[in-house]
Amino acid sequence: MARKSILVVDDEKNQREILETILSGEGYDVTTASSGEAAMKFVESRRFDLVLTDLKMTGMSGLDLLKELTNFDRSIIVILLTAHGSVDSAVDALRLGAFDYLQKPYDSEKLLETVSRALNKLTALDTEIVSVSPEMDKVKKLILKIAKSNSTVLIRGESGTGKELIARSMHKNSLRGNETFQAVNCAAINENLLESELFGHEKGAFTGAVGEKKGLFEIANNGTLFLDEIGELDIALQAKLLRALQEKEIRRVGGVKEIPVDVRVLAATNRDLLKMTEEKRFREDLYYRLNVLSIEIPPLRERRTDIPALIEYFVKKHTRGSDRKIEIDASARELLENYHYPGNVRQLESAIERAILLCENDRITSDDLPPEMVPTGRVPSSSENGDELFKLPPEGVSFEDVEKSLIMQAMERTDGNITKSAKLLGLTFRTLQYRLEKFGIKKDQTENEEDGDS
Structure with a gap:
């Protein structure tokens, strides 16, 4: 360690x-x-x-x-x-x-x-992961239990939840903590090059291979290799990865010699690998080899108590080294703390960084936030007959009933136009579309495109 x-x-x-x-x-x-x-x-x-x-x-x-x-x-x-x-x-x-x-x-x-x-x-986790929520406390405790193991771990979570941060924390807490940590995004590298990236190649193995090259398995020997977006791995390459995990040895592209490696593999995905195995798009044997231990990272919308702490952390992070003292006004803070964050923690950090760059007099206002976080249409306080669109629900009425009612009212007002309804409610087109499907609300409208809403 x-x-x-x-x-x-x-x-x-x-x-x-x-x-x-x-x-x-x-x-x-x-x-x-x-x-x-x-x-x-x-x-x-x-x-x-x-x-x-x-x-x-x-x-x-x-x-x-x-x-x-x-x-x-x-x-x-x-x-x-x-x-x-x-x-x-x-x-x-x-x-x-x-x-x-x-x-x-x-x-x-x-x-x-x-x-x-x-x-x-x-723990190293406490110094790296900014969280106060009970949901993330459970994740931390699980990581501490399995950090010192040499078993493979599958980290699941939506994009932007911090899967690589979890992997790095696990490495730092492990017995390999002083050794190298190597990370590769399997979705970001052409499948024809990924094999060489992982296992290396010999001189002349393919056009452009002018010399031998060590792959990440060799570079990470005695350390940790993090395979992000493992669900994007080509089926043929999955077989080679499985052999490397089972035999603890690799063969370079174009090579004939087996090279022993001692690497702990951590993998991450935002996809349902088990479903992919049923569809024959992911090897079942590789899935169970990777899924010896697993960690599920909750999306930010399910641990909203972490948002204020993350806001403060990212403000400090993106002003470190300067003498700026950034303030966030009440309206901007309310928008930041109540947004649903489909992009999770990564989206929150991006919003803070953007706001710091755009704000005047070191004061962040709602004008400095990304457009998708700010309702773009004025929400009428009353309809023509005087009934309020937004009002407190009667006692005992569930939040889902209220949400469904608001959506139906908005759709009625816009004659079933999803784009206009989304703007009226302060939602994105996709978010409203998802909620319409969730509640089984009929979409009597003729739009086939998002009209630029995203």
């Missing part, structure tokens, strides 16, 4: 050197900073699992540093070192989210025990 990284912060050089010696001697990756300000620059440029800071320092105090760290990344664990008589401040630190505090003078054994206890609480 990769070494845990610790940032030591103290304005006394002697104390920094002592702590660095003790912690480095236990195998930790230690960085030192002489002030809270310097510590924040380190934190903004790289990730740390734990920060060990003195409480009283010139300039930014340890308590102020704790606040800054908490605002920047809640997953960083903080331990404070306090002088005798500073217990009240230490208690304040615990209230602010510090893991623990140690009183000076401390002995090295007590220090190491506290650090070890803190890091046992920490």
Whole structure:
């Protein structure tokens, strides 16, 4: 497993050197900073699992540093070192989210025990995956259970849910964490070239093969190979992949020699592989070889409590290294937090990045968001006879009944025009089309195209 990284912060050089010696001697990756300000620059440029800071320092105090760290990344664990008589401040630190505090003078054994206890609480997942939802907590716990296994894992989820992030977290928590992680998108490479990309080729194996080339299986030897969009793999290449997984050896294109490899394979898909096996489009034996262990990532719309935390994370991510302090006004935040995100986390990040580039005076408004997130038509508050289109449902009426009723009203108002109804409801054409099918609402309209709505 990769070494845990610790940032030591103290304005006394002697104390920094002592702590660095003790912690480095236990195998930790230690960085030192002489002030809270310097510590924040380190934190903004790289990730740390734990920060060990003195409480009283010139300039930014340890308590102020704790606040800054908490605002920047809640997953960083903080331990404070306090002088005798500073217990009240230490208690304040615990209230602010510090893991623990140690009183000076401390002995090295007590220090190491506290650090070890803190890091046992920490996982690489906590530092990489931004989430607060119970749905993602279940995913994290499952990943931790299976990370140290060498078995193949199939990661399922819609596009944009973060399947590669899960794979990287699993690698980092594994016994192969210090070895290489290689990723390939099986859908992004021509099937004629993908075999060479995975298994390599010998000189002259095909036109353009002017020299020998190692494939990703060889490059990732002793590490992890992530095969994204595995459902797009050609059926003939599936057989070769199956043999590599079973025999733990590969043969380069045009080669005659078997090359042993020790690679853990993680695969991901947004498709129903089991259904594909029934349709003879995916090998059943490969499916079960890949699906020894599986992880299902819920779409963002099913873990909406993660959206506010992700918004803040992406704002910080895309302003890191600049002095911009981005604010999001109430209307824009409401749109961001209530959008349905068919593109999942990737779509949210793209929207935030776009808004940061377009916003004026470092303030994001609804005008800075992608058009699909902003209702394009004015929704009438009342019909000609005075009945409101949107009103609170009677007690006991389900959300689905309300949704169906609103859709039917919108379709009636637009004479069955899906495009106009979608704009009226603030939905995309495809989303409304899906809901019409879901509720079995008859589409009495003549449109055959989306009229540019997407």
